[in-house]
Amino acid sequence: MAELLLELFSEEIPARMQNRARADLARLLGDKLKAAGLEFGEIKTFATPRRLTAMIDGLPKRSPDVSEERKGPRVDAPEQAIAGFLKSAGLASVDQAEVREDKKGSYYVALIEKPGRPTADVVAEIVPDIVRNFPWPKSMRWGSGKLRWVRPLQSILCLLDGKVVDFDIDGLKSGKETRGHRFMAPKAFAVKSFKDYTEKLREAFVILDGEERAALISKQAHKLAAKQDLALIEDEALLAENAGLTEWPVVLMGEFDADFLSVPPEVLATAMKAHQKCFSLKKGDKLANRFILVANLKAEDGGKKITEGNERVIRARLADAKFFYDQDRKLSLEDRVVHLKEITFHEKLGSQYERVQRIFRLARALAPLVGADPDDAERAAILAKADLVTDMVGEFPELQGVMGRYYALDQKERLPVADAIAAHYKPQGPTDAVPRDPVAIAVALADKLDTLVGFWAIDEKPTGSKDPYALRRAALGVIRIILENEVRLPLLRQIRAQLPGDARQKDQVAQSLLDFFADRLKVYLRDQGARHDLVDAVFALGGDDLLMIVARVEALGRFLDSDDGANLLAGTKRAENILRIEEKKDGRKYDQAPDPALLELPEEKALAKAVDEVEQAAASAVANEDFEAAMSAMALLRAPVDAFFDSVTVNADDPKLRENRLRLLNRIRATTQTVADFSKISG
């Protein structure tokens, strides 16, 4: 069994692309080896800023021999057909083909033996192919060549069982050499195996495994922080990015002037992270005037110059941030609102200013539904976007909302107003917390509903993987805010009220958006591990209050899990099937009430009575939003339905009886529709 080692050594690969490149390399190598008939043990891939590496073990020396039989034309077929067959099978004459017999006569068979190939030959073929067609998100050419790679590809190391697999990609020849750290060990060296490769790299100041680099950074950072009695503010994304920017991470600590601590901590942390990729530190629950930086080098002077340099840059960055913070507070948020006219939200949906005009009215209208003070909601919505035209948010867009809150507090806005400015963007993703304060809820809902309704009105909906305006996220945000805060919102009416156009257009667009919410709700419930397959069955009844719909879905789910529920579902489906068939056959509906006089058998009578009672009980329970009671009522239907199907022949000879029984079946369907459309439930 042989080991394959492949290293694609290049100029610096963007940190954000490294992990996907690893996955792509593993997938492409695996697929192509398998396609060539080669089985293998494990594929491991690694990335550093300058190399993309794969190791595959358990490879055979050769691919297995394959023999294939190909059936050809009959022996008396036209010459042309036989010649074509010989050519496609790679045979020189008919003598090389076998003749076989079947009932219809004799025909040719070609026996094609495909001998296995040395694995090295396969590798020499697939690696250039992978390199030429690698799915980098962005790739480039360099020099006078035509080859594309993420950045110039400098060398390729390719060893099978310690021996170089020879190939050449646009003049780049495969070999057994690589290089170490750019500055600490730049000389080329040869390797013999994966083990040898990783060990020699380590001696040459390269840690191959990105996860090991990340763990090392984290460990060193915590250690340095602890020494100063400080705590590291963890940041997984920043850690991964630093691991992707270094081959030999060395963690250092720098300091900045404590005067900067008068600037909000989010600003300081963002300034250090966004531009310098530095970690912030805490002393107790306050930001400390220290930071952690990750260098890619063990400096000869122990990192003194590197730390000084970074401190100087951080100082300039923080001075900028402080300057912005001081400048921004010279103009009130209110006075900034008019400048939102300069920010186009969307060509067809106008500027942010126009959005704010819609959002504040909407927030005011929604306020009573969520228990918010309408004046606070309106005020917060008016100011919510004003920080977009501050210098700080211009510099650090990720601080939108956060800065608005600080500036609002600075100008003595009420606390719920200020908090709502920060919280109205929430939730930003499936794991982000939803706003909890009523004012924030009103503004957050208004913001998201305005976005969704706006894009629906101009027919810019997400399609497939394309969702450039993050509308799925906005809809999920609305769903989570409603459910987690138990907000009662008649969504369809709300959407309709926001829409322009005539009644028909409004209905159409509103229904389309509500369907989108239903889809998102299913995804949300599935992610929650809840019943999502029942959403359609409940939505089909025309409700638009998400909180109630989910309550119904849950109650329905529990009911269907019970014996009564499962049997009633089966009975109802049976009734529906019979009805569908008979109604189609007769070309008519059986939706009139059954005639009590025509009820003959006791089971018929019992069922007729039961459906009426159950329907009434369930309807009144639903009206009281007591879905458990509605389901309990439904459970009473099971026994009469079962008994009916056991003893009554629906398709009776007497057409009158038959019609009456079909009407009775229709009553089962109608009654169950009080709680859900059972036809939309699978199973």
Next chain:
Amino acid sequence: MAKLEKSEGRKPAPSFQDLILRLERFWADHGCVILQPYDMEMGAGTFHPATTLRSLGPKHWRAAYVQPSRRPKDGRYGENPNRLQHYYQFQVILKPSPPDIQDLYLESLYAIGIDPKNHDIRFVEDDWESPTLGAWGLGWEVWCDGMEVSQFTYFQQVGGFDCDPVSGELTYGLERLAMYVQGVDNVYDLNFNGGVGDDKVTYGDVFLQSEQEYSRFNFEHADTAKLLEDFRAAEAECKSLLAKGDKGARHLMVLPAYDQAIKASHIFNLLDARGVISVTERQAYILRVRDLTKACCAAWLKTEAGGAHG
């Protein structure tokens, strides 16, 4: 190299002008023609025809030059220690990009006193795009101890045309680099000439007044009506020269036409600083400049330097 290494501690850091001289010497030794700044106002060294136009066509080309860069909007009346409406870029263009271009670049840093054994030099992803030039490339911003000291770009397209061969472009922010090697926090405190005591001339001595005056001009007093007219005039002249110089397979007046495109671009920047261009108009202006540069690039490919035959 060994000599420099030893001297790093003793010798004073290079002056601002010394930095330029060293970079020029270094790149001259590596086969570049050392050009002088282009005699027009432009936002970046990339606009210089030695980069924009020369990066197109098959001919090999190596050049280095200082280019004053004018960014009217970045003026701060001389009050911000880092921001200037006029600053210097040192621009290197290597076509085709040589395989050891990164090493060459690092050696150039060494030449100006940055020893990679004690500094953290990093190549951090930064894709470059110039909407007005219809150009883009991939590369990095180069960090030294967390500070961006250069832009490093492999040109893929200029004027909408594929670059073949690909040029490597290096742009050094000279003021930043000088501040770094001199250990100065305020650009105006930079030692410009390397003198000491009374002989010392600072960056502020040379440029502070100019920053103040141009900030007034850029933000308050530039005549916008005249600028709008100038923009139209430059645009018209550019198109007219392109038409007059077009002799079918050959073009005879690309460079004068391109000058007008440069002019239009700078006028647009001034108008932008004066705040008279709305967001929607902004895009339209950028597209108008891009149309000019694209047409100039197309014409360039019909000249001898652009690689046209016959």
